[in-house]
Amino acid sequence: MSTNVLERSESFYTTFERKPGADKLTTHYCPGCGHGVLHKLIAEALDDFGVRDRAIFISPVGCAVFGYYYFHTGNFQAAHGRASAVATAVKRAHPDSIVISYQGDGDLAGIGGNNILQAANRGENITVIFVNNAIYGMTGGQMAPTTLVGQKTTTTPRGRDPLNEGYPLKVSELLATLEAPAYVHRVMIGDPKYVMQARKAIRKALKAQIEGKGFSLVEALSTCPSGWKMTPVEAKNWMQSAMVEHFPLGVKKDVIADREPVSPQPKSNGQHPRTARDVKKALDVPTEGAHTFQLPEVEEHYKYSEIKIAGFGGQGVLSLGIALSRMGMEHGYQVSWLPSYGPEMRGGTAHCHVKLSHEPIGSPLVADTTILVSMNKPSLEKFEPQVKPGGDIFYNRSLIDTPPSREDVDVIPVDATEIADRIGNTKVANMVMLGAIIAKTGLLEKEAVLEAMAELIKRLEYVDLNRQAVNAGFDLVPSL
Numbered sequence: 470m471s472t473n474v475l476e477r478s479e480s481f482y483t484t485f486e487r488k489p490g491a492d493k494l495t496t497h498y499c500p501g502c503g504h505g506v507l508h509k510l511i512a513e514a515l516d517d518f519g520v521r522d523r524a525i526f527i528s529p530v531g532c533a534v535f536g537y538y539y540f541h542t543g544n545f546q547a548a549h550g551r552a553s554a555v556a557t558a559v560k561r562a563h564p565d566s567i568v569i570s571y572q573g574d575g576d577l578a579g580i581g582g583n584n585i586l587q588a589a590n591r592g593e594n595i596t597v598i599f600v601n602n603a604i605y606g607m608t609g610g611q612m613a614p615t616t617l618v619g620q621k622t623t624t625t626p627r628g629r630d631p632l633n634e635g636y637p638l639k640v641s642e643l644l645a646t647l648e649a650p651a652y653v654h655r656v657m658i659g660d661p662k663y664v665m666q667a668r669k670a671i672r673k674a675l676k677a678q679i680e681g682k683g684f685s686l687v688e689a690l691s692t693c694p695s696g697w698k699m700t701p702v703e704a705k706n707w708m709q710s711a712m713v714e715h716f717p718l719g720v721k722k723d724v725i726a727d728r729e730p731v732s733p734q735p736k737s738n739g740q741h742p743r744t745a746r747d748v749k750k751a752l753d754v755p756t757e758g759a760h761t762f763q764l765p766e767v768e769e770h771y772k773y774s775e776i777k778i779a780g781f782g783g784q785g786v787l788s789l790g791i792a793l794s795r796m797g798m799e800h801g802y803q804v805s806w807l808p809s810y811g812p813e814m815r816g817g818t819a820h821c822h823v824k825l826s827h828e829p830i831g832s833p834l835v836a837d838t839t840i841l842v843s844m845n846k847p848s849l850e851k852f853e854p855q856v857k858p859g860g861d862i863f864y865n866r867s868l869i870d871t872p873p874s875r876e877d878v879d880v881i882p883v884d885a886t887e888i889a890d891r892i893g894n895t896k897v898a899n900m901v902m903l904g905a906i907i908a909k910t911g912l913l914e915k916e917a918v919l920e921a922m923a924e925l926i927k928r929l930e931y932v933d934l935n936r937q938a939v940n941a942g943f944d945l946v947p948s949l
């Protein structure tokens with residue numbers, strides 16, 4: 470246990486080298502602010518539980534945005550309100566990590582209100598520290614969802630009026646009504662006896678996560694002397710009287726003792742499930758009927774394929790992306806598919822981002838296109854310059870009269886629309902492209918693709934048509 474309060478925890482940097490300016494010893498928080506005390510309680514708990522090396526602190530947007538200056542742990546800084554969503558991703562990708570989503574009231578209850586509701590409702594095995602100071606501190610004191618009735622802020626200069634602004638949101642009480650959360654507790658960063666209660670609650674919440682008991686949230690009422698336009702002592706007194714009256718302290722939900730551990734268990738080789746098939750196995754989902762393909766041998770540059778597929782809305786651009794990613798998944802690749810909706814759906818250009826990778830995928834966004842599939846002229850003009858040197862451009866020669874001019878990429882002309890028309894349906898031009906892509910790259914095995922068509926194409930009468938299209942596109946490539 471940490472006994473000397475004057476010493477800094479290991480989980481807290483001794484000097485804040487990431488903080489700009491000459492002063493590397495004091496935090497950026499105002500005198501009398503509750504954030505610093507909360508940081509200290511969290512850092513001490515991480516030390517005492519011996520989890521600093523696997524702790525990941527998610528900073529919000531708000532005064533705690535610079536959490537990474539101080540916490541000697543893994544750090545992320547999330548976009549406004551998204552900390553609980555980022556925490557979800559981090560925890561799922563690294564189930565052994567101890568993830569702390571640290572969020573203010575504007576961040577968690579305002580812009581991120583739905584995120585926290587969903588994360589709590591899913592019972593993510595994360596710990597949320599919710600810093601309720603009843604105001605947007607960082608931006609100079611605007612009304613927050615938790616601002617008290619009658620409280621003056623820069624946006625409620627006559628005081629919050631429930632008829633106009635509604636009532637202060639009781640987040641802990643709200644989340645405690647949900648089935649999934651294991652622990653929800655409201656504490657206060659006030660006089661020492663309250664700080665000690667907060668310390669205990671934070672430890673209990675973190676311990677719950679360490680033991681895999683599910684979602685825990687500690688709401689800490691906290692002072693903001695600057696936003697409230699008070700001295701630190703006035704602020705503490707106001708919090709301990711007015712705030713507590715509306716936000717009663719105490720445990721709102723505690724079912725930790727009844728909970729079985731929820732985090733996915735490591736596989737026998739010590740690794741956590743990664744692919745969909747691994748997850749199915751880990752969950753003991755019957756795999757009969759599921760495909761059991763091996764990752765095909767491909768050239769090195771196809772091992773992280775970033776594919777952009779573009780054309781008119783209605784050309785099957787998005788469904789070609791789905792086909793590639795679904796079949797890629799069955800082959801054992803890490804995959805992602807990101808559609809771009811919008812006016813495209815009404816006849817403009819549509820596109821989607823697909824990744825097929827031997828490695829885990831960080832972001833579904835295709836930033837370095839290695840394979841471009843252009844179904845029409847505007848999409849080729851738009852995306853041709855983005856293709857990486859050494860990449861591939863498949864273009865629909867039936868509708869594009871000017872071929873790509875790039876000389877540092879492989880250009881594959883495919884008469885997709887013409888072939889589809891010959892087969893009997895213009896709509897399968899996308900599957901002609903699919904055939905050409907797998908023939909050129911070897912990313913997917915043709916037999917597996919043809920077999921999977923039965924599951925992919927909803928209307929049975931179109932399965933054969935689509936298979937013919939894939940075959941036609943496949944046969945085209947060697948002759949080019």
Ligand SMILES: Cc1ncc(C[n+]2csc(CCOP(=O)(O)OP(=O)(O)O)c2C)c(N)n1
Nearest residue numbers: 530531532549573574575576604605606607
């Ligand atoms: C998307 C977006 N919208 C608005 C802002 C401006 N903004 C920065 S901090 C903040 C509110 C922070 O309040 P809170 O979460 O209560 O944190 P505190 O500063 O009080 O600790 C807002 C609205 C932003 N940075 N990003």
Ligand code: SF4
Nearest residue numbers: 498499502532606693
């Ligand atoms: S503005 Fe308020 S919340 Fe932000 S550092 Fe100052 S006192 Fe703390």
Ligand SMILES: [Mg+2]
Nearest residue numbers: 573574604606
């Ligand atoms: Mg706030």
